[in-house]
Amino acid sequence: KQEVTQIPAALSVPEGENLVLNCSFTDSAIYNLQWFRQDPGKGLTSLLLIQSSQREQTSGRLNASLDKSSGRSTLYIAASQPGDSATYLCAGLIKAAGNKLTFGGGTRVLVKP
């Protein structure tokens, strides 16, 4: 079974600190990896998509990296703000999973003012 794992499940940081969110996957045959944000009771907002041929993507304060050889992706959020409090989900489009998005369990982030 192909798995995507996010550790830790929850994270609390003071405002202004940089956030580092981890995602690991068991199969290097990954087409792309997508990071999402979800606020309570809401839908998923796509943050960044990294294709398998790319090493990283950046958007504003967000930077995501992809290392297929080690089966890891990391989402960096610089200078965190209370508005960054949400659940962050990573999802890989993995060949062995039938070209379906396989989600990690998510990391719940709380940024304290």
Added chain:
Amino acid sequence: DTEVTQTPKHLVMGMTNKKSLKCEQHMGHRAMYWYKQKAKKPPELMFVYSYEKLSINESVPSRFSPECPNSSLLNLHLHALQPEDSALYLCASSQVGVRGEQYFGPGTRLTVT
């Protein structure tokens, strides 16, 4: 426009009712998805439509019946649901193929009484 819309936002139905969820996108995407999400869990794939044809059914009970009447619309017909079917139902769309980014709607919060 990267918006996926879903109606209704909230739905309460009895176990003998018939209701439908609606999803719409105008991004020209030819792949559309239904996901089910329980509290504090990642989304679970239910159905995938590709070019208006059902391509993936994740062994979903027949009380859930999807329909894709055209390239912009996706419906989920509900009948004789159980209380355990209460969840957030998310619609998503993407380009067909392994490079497409999935865009999610805000979801329908379904409560079965």
